[in-house]
Amino acid sequence: MKMSIHRSRGSARRTARLGAALALAGAVLAACGDDDGGSSSNVDVKADEDCAARTQEARDAGELTEVKLQLQWVSQAQFAGYYAAVAKCYYVDEGLDVTIVEGGVDIVPQDVLAAGDVDYAISWVPKVLGSIEQGARITNVAQIYERSATTQISFKDKGITEPADLAGKNVGSWGYGNEWELFAGMQDADVTLDDITLVQQAFDMNAFLAGDIDAAQAMTYNEYAQVLETVNPETGELYTADDLNVIDWIETGSAMLQDAIWAQTEKLSDTAYADQTVAFIKASIEGWAFVRDNPEEAAQIVTDSGSQLGASHQLWMTNEVNKLLWPSTNGVGTIDEAAWKQTVDIALGTQNETGATIISKAPPETAYTNEYVEKALAALEEDGVDTIGADYTPIEVTLAEGGK
């Protein structure tokens, strides 16, 4: 119970120790202070020398308008076109200084856009429809992905070739708005949610490979490849496409529109923002045309921007994403009325496990417009950029183990 305060004994030693501890803390702080200068939250896209010089020059001359683009997820080839447009100076040529803001687990792009923190955002249409009904004032100004990439895959021996076969199976889904195409497909085949066991799916395909999930959700450009990058313990070789059955929601008619460029509805009545939107769409599509013609270089640009995906996986993703855009029916970015209607109908009529639908009434007319993308496409045609890609052929990508 004795408490004494020694002021004399060991005072010098104590001071020295305290000094050492403080110096250490200071060193750590200084070290992280240095970090600040080099990196920021925003993606640093490695532009080629010519473009880097041009960007700097235009910046110094004050010719550029700063524009922020919010992605739906972290840097990966899913967004290759925007990265290419930065790296190849397409945005700078349009007078735009574009900063790409990566997404995260808890970042909702449409919310960030509606709050006015960024100028444009990339998000899936069904996810945004819900936000619009809840009051977000944003507009789809370019439907970059014409086709949906969501599928439900299963091993051949499970015998799941169509949605009706899902009954009685363990069906995987990521949830969080990624489940609607699956639910719509099942509803069309009269499979209710009570007929299946819904399993929460993680970022990896381990549960699928281990057999806990019979039919797993898979994006053609990502999870499908993850399976093909894994060694089949029975053969000692990688799994092949022949081992898998794929339910493609495009074929079953329950596909929904995915990656689109969203803009702030109210600001579109401001001429400067409207013009900037046309310029932004134009340069973005030019970026996607570059990705179509140079998939290897595009994959490299994305990797240089800090994506940690393996090289073969990144190239696979680039190639598969290209297939979602090219060949384009009416020019990349054009919102097809029928596809929009299908998406809205599914959003109105498909119930999830709690009986809720995405939206309860048709979205307002401001939810999408082709006004800006049409201007952008016309300008691109004048510049001689092919926005249809009629003779586009995908490349062959060989996946390495682990996507390395």
Next chain:
Amino acid sequence: MTTTWTRIRPVLLGALGVGLVVAVWDLYKAFGPEEGVRLGERTLILPRTTDLAMPHSWEMVQRFGEPVTSLAGSPTAFEAVWDAGLFSLGLATRGWVIGVVIGLLLALVMCRFRIAESAILPWVVLSQTVPLIAIAPLVRRWGSQIDLFGHVWTSEDSVAVIAAYLAFFPVAVGALRGLKSPARTHLDLMHAYGVGWWRTLLVLRLPASVPFLLPALRLGAASAVVGAVVAEVSIGLKGGLGRMVIDYAQSASGDPAKPWAPIFGAVAIGLVAAGAVGLIGLALRPFRVTGAFR
């Protein structure tokens, strides 16, 4: 002889502890049932022992030496984790320092004014019931609207603030308890000497708080590391271990050892953070020894 032994003993025991975990891991992997141990139909209580679910411990170590990707110039996993670890540790340190300063200030105010304690303490406790995933996007959004004397708010600042949000709590509570720990008789003695509040604080309360403060600081350091890593995941800041966990998780099927690399990295920076706080404890040892009476 004895002194060498007492010095080596903790190191040996530490190594033995790690070795034991590794041994249990690999023994279970070697002899455990391939399909894991189940309770009833569905509940898996022990994991599968496949290479997918449980890579060999040496594979995980080996993975550190291999390049992250097959691209030319790709760093090894160790180099990548090292860089990311330093980055996250830097953010956690910033968060910890902010958290400690705020925590100490709050404790001082609460110690000085009883009414402040009644008013603030419930909020301090409440603050920790707000889930991190709820505040992370908010912090980023509010932060982006802040212009601090020309300092542009970055996502790094958001992560540091979130780390601070977790770190300040144990410090505030621990410091308050410590500041209030002197016995009534000692306070009365100070009072009898006619010593003012500040001087009492300096010569009595602060030294007395050390035994409470040290574990609080260490807890705060651990919280700051967790906060930094989770906040990185939450708001998608690149460069740190949190983001790396997400990125590498995608390889979990084809390259099962890879996702473990950033996890070990996070463990390592947690240890470094706790160890660094231990150094502060070393500096404050005299107070700790004489002050520990409860």
